[in-house]
Amino acid sequence: MPLKRLICFLTVGALIAGPAFPALAKEITLLNVSYDPTRELYQEFNAAFAKHWQVKTGEKVTIRQSHGGSSKQARAVIDGLEADVVTLALAYDIDAIAEKAKLLPKNWQARLPHSSAPYTSTIAFLVRKGNPKGIKDWDDLVKPGVSVITPNPKTSGSARWNYLGAWGYALLKSGRDEAKARGFVTQLYKNVPVLDSGARGATTTFVERGIGDVLINWENEILLGGKELGKDKFDIVVPPTSILAEPTVSLVDKVVDKRGTRAVAQAYLEYLYSPEGQEIAAKHYYRPVDRKTAAKYAAQFPKVKLFTLGEIVGDWQKTNKVHFADGGVFDQIYQPGR
């Protein structure tokens, strides 16, 4: 009777394997859902936190990472990916999780220091070796004949910061004249030959395909890329003024309560603010928020006068409505004859 034997086999197997599972479950796992450029940062940070947590509590914790475009990642969480913590490119994406899936309270950003941004960055330029087009500031991007590579702000988190950097620059320079700022971004996007859907795609277009004179991107990506890609092909240009980009982090309350991981997830995020966490962030070219660490790594970051999103538009809800929603300022750039 093969069937009987099979059942017998399965039963015995279950009896042997059964007790093994609770033992496995004791090991805590966390899922950190993040955006593209943080991959290396969190690899190092996760190892450091696991060590820290084991020393402190004796528990073993494994952290899994997931990376992708910021809003794509947020959508995965909304659709049911069980993330214990989210560390995304912009607060708007975490707002979306709070609003659409109600997995965390709306005031999430007030729960951690510095509006839940443990590290910051800004927007800078990468140009071809020797800077043949002489690009030094945002103004140089709208000159005729300059080809600019930046992804589509509708699909890419970093592209929104790029766009807002340009908008803020023009707005503040013209004494808050919105019409001038609008003209500036329109002209800028007329110089964009390809709108990739994400930051990594834009980097490939610029670096591998040799398209464009200047790539707008995260400062941390550019500083890292400048080292990795070799200094003989590209130059880094950091404009004198740029936007303060604040990638934010949060617990996903409903998930951590369901999985019983709130304490460790909270500690994980708080560890980002500790001297060790700040040091790791700085090593990966994110600007630390802790003053001591920032002073230590000051030489690594070019001096930039930074303006915040609040100074130029307002909060993310308003920013999205005015600029990126359907029919917003960005759409109007591409509307014919209007």
Added chain:
Amino acid sequence: MALSLKQRSVLPGFGLTMGFTLLYLSLIVLIPLSATFLKTATMSWGQFWSTVTEPRALASYRLSFGASLIGAAINMVFGMLAAWVLVRYSFPGKRVVDAMVDLPFALPTAVAGITLTAVFARSGWIGSYLEPLGIKVAFTPLGVVVALTFIGLPFVVRTVQPVLQDLDAEIEEAAASLGASRWQTVTRVILPALLPALLTGFALAFARAVGEYGSVIFISGNMPMRTEITPLLIVTKLEQYDYAGATAIGVVMLVMSFALLFIINLLQWWSRRRYA
């Protein structure tokens, strides 16, 4: 009714197989599709209409359906030629060529897109020769046509090939012996017999091209109003958490594709009746 059918049929198991077919189709096709319609139903008619008729959406339909039709038409001509060569002649390396036809099937579309872009970009192998002539392929609508032609090729070849194989060479010889010129043999004898298969291949290549995303986004440049395909517009809407808007455009694509495929099917039915 089902009972009487069951009794009349020579083959057993009608109830079981029909039940399974219905269940399978419902699970795999109907339920996901009806979810699309249900999600769209959260919008009012006014919202729906303004979403699906905004200039950006209209431009993307023109590009998606236009480029797909052109790509499928190119494939219909050259795919038939390829099938003809593969069936009628024997030459060294024929099996290799035959296997190569299937490559666009097997290749992940993203790989196809990246490769095509690398080849047709300004710095690429072909692009660097076309650029001085003033022909830009990558990041223009032409690039979209190239990508859609690439992915659609096997459909026409693989549907025409077996029909051509069944078509005996003697028929052509008979036509010749009855005094038909070579041209007449092709247009009066071979083409009518091939037409249903050609139309099927065209329809498949077209349907595949309309839904294609992976390969096109790399080569198109994704400029709104110019080189933005409809599937990208849907993804863009999703990235903005506009689920209803995304499904609304999806519904439009679905309805338009269904209408076009239905027309092609009618044509096929008509050609089969006419020449059978």
